[in-house]
Amino acid sequence: MSEEKTNRLIAEKSLYLLQHAHNPVDWYPWGDEAFKAAEELDRPIFLSIGYSTCHWCHVMERESFMDETVAELMNEAFINVKVDREERPDIDGVYMTVSQMMTGGGGWPLTIIMTPDRRPFFAGTYIPKASRFGAVGMLELVPVIKGYWRDQRDRLEEIADNVVHGLNVETISRAETLDEQVLETAYNIQSTRFDAEHGGFGDAPKFPTPHNLLFLLRYWKRTGDGDALTMVEKTLRHMRLGGIYDQVGYGFHRYSTDRGWLVPHFEKMLYDQALHILAYSEAYQATGNPLYMDVALEVAAYVLRDLASGEGGFYSAEDADSEGEEGKFYVWDVDELKADLTQDELKLVTDTYGISEEGNYHDEATRRLTGKNILHMYAGEPSPESREALERVNSKLFELRERQVRPLLDDKVLVDWNGLMIAALAFASRALGAKELLTEAARAAEFILGCMWDGEKLLHRYREGEAAIDGFLDDYAFLVWGLTELYLTSYEPKYLEKALELAAASLKRFWDDEGGFYFKGEDETLPTRRKEFYDRARPSGNSVMLLNLLRLSRLTGRVELEEKAGKLVDAFSANVKGSPHAYTMFLCGLDFALGPSHEVVLAGELPEDVSDLYEAIWKRYLPNTVVLIRTEETVKLASYAEEMRPLERLGTAYVCSNFVCDMPTSNRDKMLSLLK
Secondary structure (H helix, E strand, O other), rough: OOOOOHHHHOOOOOHHHHHHHOOOOOOOEOHHHHHHHHHOOOOOEEEEEEEOHHHHHHHHHHHHHHOOHHHHHHHHHOEEEEEEEEOHHHHHHHHHHHHHHHHHOOOEEEEEOOOOOOOOEEEEOOOOOOOOOOOHHHHHHHHHHHHHHHHHHHHHHHHHHHHHHHHHOOOOOOOOOOOOOOOOOHHHHHHHHHHOOOOOEOOOEOOOHHHHHHHHHHHHHHHHOOOHHHHHHHHHHHHHOOOOOOOOOOOOOEEOOOOOOOOOOOEEEHHHHHHHHHHHHHHHHHOOOHHHHHHHHHHHHHHHHHOOOOOEEEEOEOOEOOOOOOOEEEEEOHHHHHHHHHHHHHHHHHHHHHOOOOOHHHHHHHHEEEEOOOOOOOOOOOOHHHHHHHHHHHHHHHHHHHOOOOOOOOOOEEEHHHHHHHHHHHHHHHHHHHHHHHHHHHHHHHHHHHOOOOOOOOEEEEOOOOOEOOOOOHHHHHHHHHHHHHHHHHHHHHHHHHHHHHHHHHHHHEEOOOOEEEOOOOOOOOOOOOOOOOOOOOHHHHHHHHHHHHHHHHHHHOHHHHHHHHHHHHEOOOHHHOOOOHHHHHHHHHHHHHHEEEEEEOOOOOOOOOOOOOHHHOOOOOEEEEEEEEEEEHHHHOHHHHHHHOOOOOOEEEEEEEEEEEOEOOOOOOOHHHOO
């Protein structure tokens, strides 16, 4: 197909949509033009949802959407609509729910066939070109659907009505009491799912899900249960040593296809890096193990090197594929290493990273060994004596790898994912003493607030100079998280003020008076308006907003924010009580609410007066502690701090818990004893 021949996607900004702009399929972007065409031509809509770094999305495109025969069938039968799930998580969320309702599962590419008014009657994921192994192919499916639409329309309409009814059925549950027993139940379930050999939870494919570890760290802090900490440490160590970690260039791949963290799905996502930085940084605070600090700093180094935009924000992802082959950029064979390394270097790499002639990477289709190696450290961490030599060899391997064709970079900037990274970098900056990370977090925040916030609403996506798409709950929730962490690290009042402003905007735009937040504002183009509360690969916006509301309330004394948090807990309490392990980020907020938690006001004539007290707090693992630095600006935001003045000219700490404040102290050890 010539490059000059294009479809309507050529005018879009999404890299994923642009990847399909030269398909012979007559794609439309989601919008009124497509809906009107479907009504006028009386055709169902074929909706295909994916994202730019999705391996099986690439496969389906090459196999079907670039095929002239398949495209001709689709163009005759349907109005074909492409959606980037990362640009439009609202659309993806609704129709992924449809897929789970209709098929019991989901994934990407997501395939939905629906009426012109967007009521779905068919759901699937990857569909091959031709039927095989019992799975229907596009060549067979499209004519069948076309025939049903022509001859058995009533049957499809009935299915569509039932699906929409199922989407909109609201189950009203009375509020349940959520107490420490819920935390214990979640811990017990996680214990039964824990892989004692390899770390992590469940079997293959194995997802890191770092917020599970954030919950377990808090449970260990609350109860002193050493097994909870063991689960965290075993998981963090095995992931770092495994193939899911890029041993040469740093950063984590998406997930492991096997139980032992060896063979990853090779894409790298910004949000994964952020959550890993948070988990490893908290683990360092809790244990003092330098391995965790090293990993957090390495992941941050990868992000700043490869995902940082020149304008200040962070790009979304790097693909799993290069040169049409998954993982090609990341795997090695012995011959190429022999050609470029000395014998001593080759021995060090072989011994450290488990490299062999036959390789450890299997072809996905044949399951045969390919002679390629995924680097891992399952033989054990390098000795202190060999680390300096290994660093030199790693630098050489990195340079060799950079000569290859790199995986595709998805260069869009998303507010929600950037909010997570701002939170991670700011937190890691104070937890690890890495001041340079605070600079990068602040730079990203200034970019987002300058280019993607108009004073009333956030815009979700920025690419090539254009900010567009009204923001979703996750954009507000994750950015409020990031701004709160920025304040707690920099004690710049403007970040606390902006966090409060965005929290107020999210309440105005998404809050339901029955409790909880909708994912997006009012929208008549979708068949339902949903609330997202499960903590999946990323925490849900509702879970993050629970913690946001509690922390902002305690920082400022604004009781109305805590009242909203209480209503949010009540709204989801029945769901959480039924399956608490599915809400581990939510449980982090609940852990804060149940206490003990602490609010600390540090007062001094100058910022330097409180620096010693401030640093003493953040060197410890105190997840349910917030710190306000008393200044003229913060007193305006938190009027309760007006009377909390420094004793003489010394830095002074006021430690409060359960709405009661202890006597002020300028003694560091006394302050820390109050925090315990």
